[in-house]
Amino acid sequence: MTQVFDGAAGVATFVAVLDHPSGSRWFHVTARGIAHTTITPERAVCTIVDITDERREQQRHRHDAEHDPLTGLLNRRGARAVMDRVTDTAEGGLLVLVMAGDLDGFKTANDRFGHQVGDQVLTETAARLRQVMPPDASVIRLGGDEFLMLARCAEQSDAERLADAVVADMQRPFQIGDRRIAVSMSLGLITAEASGIESIGTLVDAADRALYEAKSAGRACWVSAGQ
Structure with a gap:
């Protein structure tokens, strides 16, 4: 005016x-x-x-395009924006935590009990991850039983305690109707100072490699990249 x-x-x-x-x-x-x-x-x-x-x-269209319809979590497309935001909003001295997670035993349970039960396990997994992760963290379903978590923490030990909490919570059996479904989660994690991050994608790749190390190490555990 x-x-x-x-x-x-x-x-x-x-x-x-x-x-x-x-x-x-x-x-x-x-x-x-x-x-x-x-x-x-x-x-x-x-x-x-x-x-x-x-x-x-x-x-509504933007939300639908950026969220997984089954779990309500961010999907790959929605993850792109938060990947940049998690580094931009991290205060000086804080670490950015990237955790890649994969369910152990999900395919077996899905094949045995059917996709409907499998979908309920995925929905409950999303709910547990939301509850365990800090309120300002981002929880993403990449597809299938693969998940990605982005958060900020003060120390490496904080990231490790968070990984312990996720692994422990995911070892609780899932009560789906009258069935108790036993699956677990393996994690790969990496932390880095926000000011030194050139590409969040590089951290995601490193967390993914650590995840496969956790799978090879016996599952239901976490491995920190570079350790």
Whole structure:
């Protein structure tokens, strides 16, 4: 609007967002200056269009595109944005933790009890990971029974305690109806100072290699890359 009244622009368009008890509402505003005796406008005529439904539909499509429909976790596409954000928002001195996880024994359980039971195991796995990981961590389902966790921590020992907690929690049997399904999770992890990270993808690759070491070491355990 300032551009209209100071004469810099005859027409100004912008999107205004208003808070409302039922949720934010978006409006597309077009303002045209009106001048009578002066060069600069004295008044403006505004056209206001409610675009809330359109914005909410865009948000829904974006959410659906970036989240796994079964577990509600971020998917590979959604992971791209958080991978950059986890390094950008890490304060000086904090470590970025990347953990790659894979369920042990899931294929056997899925083949024996069927895909419906397998889907419930994956859904419960997602719920457990959300509960164990810090509130500001990102939990991602890469596909199948593969998961990725991104978090920030102060010390390497904090990352290791978190890995211990994930492995321990995943060893509890899953109660699916009248069946007790025994699976576990192997983890590969790596930490790095945020300021020294050139590519988060490099850390993901390192965590993935450590994961396969954990699988080879007997499963239901974690291996830290470089150790």
